[in-house]
Amino acid sequence: MVESSSGIIYIIIAMIILLLFVYIIAIISLVKLNNMKKRYKLMMTGSNAKSLENMLLEHISKVDKVMDQNADIIDDNKQIHNILQNVIQRVGIVRFAAFEDVGGDLSYAVALLDRNNTGLVLSSIFSRNNSTTYMKPIDKGTSSYKLSSEEREALNRAMAKG
Template identity: 35%
Template sequence: MISKYLGFDSDYIIIGLCGVLLILFILTIVNIVQMKKLKKNYRIFMSGKDAKTLEDTLIQRLDQVDFLLESNEENDSNIKVLSKNMQRTYQKMGLIKYDAFHEMGGKLSFSLAMLDMRNNGFIINAMHTREGCYTYIKEIIDGNSVIVLSEEEQEALKRAMDPNGNLKNSDEE
């Protein structure tokens, strides 16, 4: 009766419903296969473990992560302290060996410049003579000295401030 009003035969409705039933049957089989795979993977994951040991493992890993984060913060703090301390240490050096009076030979006299990162420090000048060895020190502030520097002291200072760190010995000149 309804088929007369709609203008098509009831056979088409039955065929359509069979098609929908077939599609649902195929989808059900696909879902069953996927569930079996999921159960198999779950059993492999949980084999030898119960919920308590799995929870303990997760808690242990989270504690390790917390420890690593704390250690990292502590390391960052230590690095900052070390970096700050390094600013005040003598990191640059310039050394010139020379013969102070051209009579001794062997270049036993020397000028040694020691500077920090800001080019503050000192120059030690040791002059060796036949009578003895005389040592002088001159303060360096921002790469300059208030007291006039000798030629050797100037060269030692220049080498200490050399950004390439060329510390070649005066014997090589």
């Protein structure tokens, strides 16, 4: 009888150890479940969706809208880039005294060019009694009109900036 009571004690001890082990696993599972609930609530913050599926569908919709906006921005950027190819991007200025009796370098030549070195050269000649302004077209760095040395210098300065 002593042997059977010691066997029962071992079984009870084993069951207590097993029960403690199950209890520890249950506590660990509850802690992990609470952490998951906190992460779920944090993830759902700011969303009026009641389920993860609805929240994901809302986010997909927002991503689609952002992608459409990005496509519009890219198209606008291309249009702006094309427009900028034809705007004045390079300027060269030369001031000079056209006549010995007029001081202060009041005459000037200004080259205004786009990216392709196309544009115009403006020159203004000042004398004591009048002022004359000339405009000569420039196509890809050259003019069909004869350029003065000052106009050529202004053109070269503008093209050097590119």
